[in-house]
Amino acid sequence: MLLRFCNEPRYLEGVMGPLSNIYVFVCVFTFMLCNNSQPTVENEFIANYSSSLLTNVPKNIPVHTQVLDLSHNRISGLSILEFISLSKLQVLNLSHNLIMELDFSVFIYNQDLEYLDLSHNNILKVYCQTLAYLRHLDLSFNKFTALPICQEFGNMFRLEYLGLSATMMRRSDFRYIIHLQLHTVFLTLEDFTLYEPQSLTALNTRSLHIVFAANQNFSFSLLYDGMSTSKNLSIVNLRYTLSYKDFPFPPLTLLKKIKTTALMLDTVDLQWAIILQIFLLIWYSPMEHLTVRNLTFQGPLGELTEYEFLPLFDSLEQIISLDGSMKVLTLEHVRNKVYYFNQEIVYRQFSEMNIASLTIYDAYMPHMLCPSRTSSFQYLNFSHNALTDELFQNCGTLTDLKLLILQRNKFESLSKVSFMTSRMKSLKYLDMSNNLLSHDAPDVQCQWSKSLSELDLSSNQLTESVFECVPVNIKKLDLQNNQITSVPKGMAELKSLKELNLASNRLADLPGCGGFTSLEFLNIEMNLILTPSADFFQSCPRVRELQAGQNPFKCSCELQDFIRLERQSGGKLFGWPSAYVCEYPEDLRGTQLKDFHLTELACNTTLLLVTALLLTLVLVAVVAFLCIYLDVPWYVRMTWQWTQTKRRAWHHHPEEQERVLQFHAFISYSERDSLWVKNELIPNLEKGEGCVQLCQHERNFVPGKSIVENIINCIEKSYKSIFVLSPNFVQSEWCHYELYFAHHKLFSENSNSLILILLEPIPPYIIPARYHKLKALMAKRTYLEWPKERSKHALFWANLRAAISINLPMADGNSCGEMH
Template sequence: MGPFSNTQVFACVCTFLLWNNIQPSVENEFIANYSSRLLTSVPNTIPVRTQVLDLSHNRISGLSTSEFISLSDLRVLNLSHNLITELDFGVFFFNQDLEHLDLSHNSILKVYCLTLASLRHLDLSFTKLAALPLCQELGQMSRLEFLGLSAATLRRSHFRYLTGLRLRKVLLTLEDFSLYEPQSLMALDTRSLHLVFAGNQNFSFPLLYDGMSTSETLRIDNLRYTLSSGYFPSPPLTLLKEIKTTALMLDTVDLQWPVILQIFLLVWYSPVERLTVRHLTFWGPVEELPGYEFLPLLSSLEERISLSGSMKALTLEHVRNKVYYFNQEVLYRQFSEMPLASLTIFDASMPHMLCPNRTSSFQYLNFSHNALTDELFQNCGTLTDLKFLVLQRNKLESLPKVSFMTSRMKSLKFLDVSSNLLSYDGPAEPCRWAQSLSELDLSSNQLTDAVFECLPVNVQKLELQNNQISSVPRGMAELKSLRELNLASNRLADLPGCGGFPSLAFLNVEMNVILTPLVDFFQSCPRVRELQGGHNPFKCSCELQAFVRLERRSGGKLFGWPGAYVCEYPEELRGRLLEDFHLAELACNTTLLLVTALVVTLALVAVVAFLCIYLDVPWYARMTWQWTQTKRRARHQQPQEQEGALQFHAFVSYSERDAAWVKEELMPNLERGEGRVQLCQHERNFIPGKSIVENIITCIEKSYRSIFVLSPNFVQSEWCHYELYFAHHKLFSETSNSLILILLEPIPPYVIPARYHKLKALMAKRTYLEWPKERSKQPLFWANLRAAINVKLPKSFEGNEELSDVTSTGGISEYVNI
């Protein structure tokens, strides 16, 4: 592999710092992490191809060449937070590609130098070195960009070998600091200088002056100073002219207020453009500066020195005071009259800020995380150049008052009043915003739907997330310039329309209560290029299916698709991606469903009608109804009216055209002689006054057997079909073998009508007697027939002459009109 670029080196550093607490010793082929393993020495199991090695936060006390000789590809080595007491650069003689070496936070007392030509980053900060390493070899590391050192004393001679180095950043930790020789730091050639003092000692003002004369960016941590007078010596005028610093940061500052003001004045007359003070604690008397205001004082100073102020931005963060009582107006006036372009006072528990007395140069004001109320900047007409105003996390309550606050800020473009207590009750409280306001952040307040009646007409970007908005009212004032609208984390039940937002291009409605979004959203909002609608409790239904299809047609306009779009209802689909949710077209298209149901119904009706006609279902239904009615009337007759059961051996059913055979052959042979059979024949046994159907049913029920004389004539007789149907019904109702079939003449299958399927079934499944034409075979036929009818009737019906009197009869059709 080729040599690493600066970007690659620092990317590797970030990588192993992020993996600092990962337990496995080897992350991959080139990165090995042994951090926080309680190691007392460098392990001998490090892969030889390792390029990034982390041995930080262990208990290693010494290093040797043999531990690193095999790591010829090593480029980044982190040995911080160990117990190393001596450092010999010769240990890394065989690591010629080493670029990043971190030995900070060790107990190093002595250093033995050796030139490492490829080294770019060397950190020896937060060690116990009493003086800077007097190493000529350090000055020969021409590629060095970052240098971290520790010292208790600083002299000019300490830096004589570093004068030739052009450093990007120098870090000096000055714990237990005791001596500083003026102008020592000025030997450094660096763009950024970071000085860290101990938290329990006074800092050196000459160090501050020299640091400002050394680098463009200066940071000082733990700035503490205590003087009974509250002032510190002024810098020489010649030194003020040599100051190079343009960005000054003071972190963890604990000073008297007069000293802080002196530093502000010093900074003002220097080239410093940006001053940042973090974790500021002030104490002592809070008094007015001479002349009360900055500008008169600065004018008097300008008469003494030919300098002009360059400071453009002042940032104060996490401000605390140890003064129980002071005139706050003095403090607010001093800040409000500062001739700055940018002022930030963050987390200072500040309850108020005064309006400048004259036209202010402020273009950016940030008073976040304070205690400001609605009285802020009311009727203030001097902030005409203000463009950005940030008032996050304060105690603002009235949206109309906030609008009035901006009404005279003619240049205001951006306003952030998020995380306050803002509310709006409706048109009773009119609103008046700055006409120039184009970006407004009202998120995390207590605003409802009425807020859309109190918005700046020219707003282009509007943040309304985390409020109590349930819908976007129709008919509100149009926001024709609005391009971005954030309504996340509200109570919306559906996507808002774009009737009032004709220019809307971006909409965020995440984390609302939208179950089924409108499918015509993109049609009503043609200019929307991106919709963030994920993380809603979607109800996976037919309507949502249409929304999923909309995503496919929208060309990727749904931000976060598909991971942020998940079914919440119904329970069985919870957690399923909308992308994987599908329903059949028939289940969701009502018109198609109705048409399909109608077609299926008509088809079923047609099939049923055809089957009914083909199988003669109406005829069977009519016969079943008549059977049922006859049985019902029989149950309602008086017991004396009911005749006993089984009065006959058999009921004879035949066609009129076969009556001659029945009367001349069947009846004489069965009703005479030994073992005579009592037959039920319609001409002599039907009871006048009853219907034919009732007589048929009665005769069949009073007969033990039913004899059917089958022939082609039989299948053409309607009444024979009735008799067969009722006899077959009795067969199944009594689960008996009561049917006797006599085939008088052969019946071709094609002769039998389709509705005579019962006859077909009986002839296929039951044995029938065939009438033989030969005289010699007829005696056997009669014997078989008598055997099939063999049954003993009750004695009361035996010898009944009336019933046994046989006469010549015709077919049943002769008695249709009985």
């Protein structure tokens, strides 16, 4: 701990007032120091050696250091040589060490030193020296017997904060600093043994903070003198175990001397009678703010009739109803050790108070009475108690109440809560969070205060029926952490609603704004929204901010419109993009929505169908074109005919499938080239030595069979197939059939049965596209070209005979001559 006020802000609230610039400066630097517990140099101006097990001040501290933290070590002594080089030092923290003696002359060369913390050491003796620039000096939680205020302290005119400790206190202890205008004096009085009355009144300070020993009876003279000393008074550990009859009641003359306007009592353990006595003193004083924390009271409880104040009034109620200066009363963490007492006495005393603000927090309070007359309460906070639906029913005296906080109680019926507020004509804000509220009776009408503009119903058990019981004029509604699954469309219109919080419910989609025409802010985080509606901002044109993060978004096509909506919203999505992450599908979990993209084609069904249809049409057109260009139907038809012919031949003459070849070659030619075939080819191959038996359609086709079947049979019964190529050939349909079937045999039997004779040159451009097989054959196979010169004919016929040379088994003794 480098600075008590930074680490314990409760000492500052309400009592200490605003700190001066030096305290703010120190708190900022202290926070920076506390972030690092190792001995490091943060930069050239800040050096942090906290919690480093040091026994001496380090020798290597940078000379430019302005903030030095040496707290929580084992340093037992200081010397001038350790600080003489640190001329720029402004803040020095030596708290929580083992220093026993302090000589202020150690810091005589540190002329810029403004903050010095030596609290929580074992200092017994001080050797004084004026440190003119010092603003903050803390010597609290040490071992001093008397207050260590030297004459030199009187010369520290800039001193604003002074922390001291002692076991005895006399009026003369403050004589040297009476003239100083101090902002805060902090006194730790552990093991306290002596207090001289009116000692504290010698101080001139705005805020006085006293920490008394937790196991000792408190000196109430300190309390009374403290109230006469400073404007802000804070006392920790107010304990008194003796009988209240021995309690030193304050004199009536004290009322005229009280200066304190803000009093904070922390850790109070007193009898109820003493508490009331102190309270009555405070009530009739100039006190405006009273805060009591960690209050424990014990009996007896009852009407006080013997105390000094009461003879001046008819009753206790008369006292607390007076128009005093008290404005704010805060009781926090109240416990009692009384097992039986009339609670109505306590409730009545609080309910009749004539103050503007009352807080009773964490007191196990089960009830509170309605004031018997028109109350001045403007602020009531009964949080963390045991209040039920019976609170303030039919109560018409809280007409000035503006803020009512009832969170963490045991309210169950929302309709009863509405009736509770119906007569609170000035109520603006109601907090009913963290209760057990539900609204399961839709036939029960709700009646809210017409002035209510802010309502907090978070952390209850409300469902969508809550919208049937909402104030019509509400401007800000908090329904966070309930069980709402939808926002009904037929609900009453909330035309004034500007802020709606539906976070942590069970909503599956963004609500529309049909009933929220003025809605500006919507929080729907942490619901069950998979694919939020993309038309939200169209239906809610006035919404300036939408908080929709932390939902289990399903990254699919439906979410694309919402992502596009974010780009068009102009930054209206709060928390974008970090709070908007894909939850489904599994492979996209953790992906931010801004990084999720799908193509328009993948998400637009109409476009997908049109695209698929167009692609299909294009594919069909391409296939049709290719079929026409490559004459695919022709090939299909030929393949079908060849298959059918083979099938019929197998079924009708299966024995023929095993017959041997009957011809050397089958001749395919155009009728326009028949003269050359009959006059040149056939005579030259079938005469003379090496007789070649040829199959010609005119003499070898079997009558009664189809042409295709005859072609197939002749090709299959021939060893070779001779094609006489010419421009006439490529224009013949039947030549094309014969070439196709011969080519089919070439591949099916893996034979070399084709012989091409080029009778006349064929220009490539006259070959039809469907004759691609012919083009391929002419490009890949060697063909015999018919020579025009007669001298070369003999060589041509010799080559052709050699190409078809084969010995055929002669059926029935037939010879070449017999085949003619």
